[in-house]
Amino acid sequence: NAGVTQTPKFQVLKTGQSMTLQCAQDMNHNSMYWYRQDPGMGLRLIYYSASEGTTDKGEVPNGYNVSRLNKREFSLRLESAAPSQTSVYFCASSDYSGSAYEQYFGPGTRLTVT
Amino acid sequence: LAKTTQPISMDSYEGQEVNITCSHNNIATNDYITWYQQFPSQGPRFIIQGYKTKVTNEVASLFIPADRKSSTLSLPRVSLSDTAVYYCLVGDSRGSNTGKLIFGQGTTLQVKP
Numbered sequence: 001n002a003g004v005t006q007t008p009k010f011q012v013l014k015t016g017q018s019m020t021l022q023c024a025q026d027m028n029h030n031s032m033y034w035y036r037q038d039p040g041m042g043l044r045l046i047y048y049s050a051s052e053g054t055t056d057k058g059e060v061p062n063g064y065n066v067s068r069l070n071k072r073e074f075s076l077r078l079e080s081a082a083p084s085q086t087s088v089y090f091c092a093s094s095d096y097s098g099s100a101y102e103q104y105f106g107p108g109t110r111l112t113v114t
Numbered sequence: 115l116a117k118t119t120q121p122i123s124m125d126s127y128e129g130q131e132v133n134i135t136c137s138h139n140n141i142a143t144n145d146y147i148t149w150y151q152q153f154p155s156q157g158p159r160f161i162i163q164g165y166k167t168k169v170t171n172e173v174a175s176l177f178i179p180a181d182r183k184s185s186t187l188s189l190p191r192v193s194l195s196d197t198a199v200y201y202c203l204v205g206d207s208r209g210s211n212t213g214k215l216i217f218g219q220g221t222t223l224q225v226k227p
Contacts, residue, residue, distance in 0.1 A: 004157075035217070042201060042217040043158065059216070090157045101146065105157025 002026055004106035006091050012112045013081040021076040021109050023091030031094045032074035033058075033103065034066060036087040043090060049074055081113045118202045123222045132189045134221050136202030139183050144206040147178060147185045152199045152220070161200075162187070189223075197225045 007022045025032065030051045035043040035058075045058030049068040063085060065077045074093075078085060088110050094103040119137040126132045138147070146165050150158040162169055164176045164185070175188040189196060199220040 040219075042219045045216070092157070102148070102160035102163065103150075103158075105159070108155070108157055 004091055004093055004104050006106040006109050008109060009107065010110045012114065014114055015082060017081050018077065018079050019081065021089055023075065023106060024073045025093040026072065027093060027104065029093035029095040032068065033092040034076045035090045035092065036060065037090060038087050046076065083113045085111065086113045087111060118204055118218050120202050120218065120221045122219065125224050125226060126192055127226050128193055129191050132192050132223060134187045134200055135184060137184045138204045141182050141204050142206065145204050146206065147176065148203045149176065149187045150201045150203065152201065158201060192225045194225050194227060196223065198223060
């Protein structure tokens with residue numbers, strides 16, 4: 001049981017390049033999320049998917065697109081990367097678990113845009 | 115969404131009990147209070163969640179007064195490995211509201227030997 005996995009772990013892009021961050025979970029969770037965390041800051045929600053087939057914007061969706069490919073996978077795409085998108089990106093998943101609604105986080109992708 | 119206020123940083127020593135208080139004056143009826151822990155270079159990890167009164171698990175206790183406008187995370191006998199950032203979140207993570215949780219800046223806890 002790997003939990004939440006993210007690829008790649010590190011990425012360097014030039015301004016204007018595009019890329020897709022991949023996320024997968026093996027816990028059969030309904031909901032999945034993408035966050036970004038800038039140095040010294042808390043996490044900010046980019047997009048989330050409450051269930052397979054649905055996606056919604058979070059706090060900071062501009063410059064990103066998402067795809068909920070199936071129940072397991074939720075990808076984040078940067079169409080034209082900008083230096084302001086340099087950040088650590090975390091994927092998470094959640095479902096009701098016993099007595100709590102907890103989110104499980106992946107290890108993160110460290111993205112630098114030059 | 116209910117805004118939360120918590121101290122930016124706290125210091126403690128090994129073996130002490132640490133209490134981190136979070137204010138959430140505008141908490142809504144359906145909102146739960148959840149705490150996460152984050153170590154450097156890792157994703158946050160769920161610690162505890164509660165709605166009212168007291169919740170205890172193997173890691174921490176969460177105290178919520180009757181008016182629910184604040185909550186206190188209590189870590190018993192901390193060790194150096196408890197040095198981390200602790201986030202207090204308030205929101206309704208059920209059903210169609212899933213995902214509407216906001217992480218603030220958190221409280222950086224430094225445990226000293």
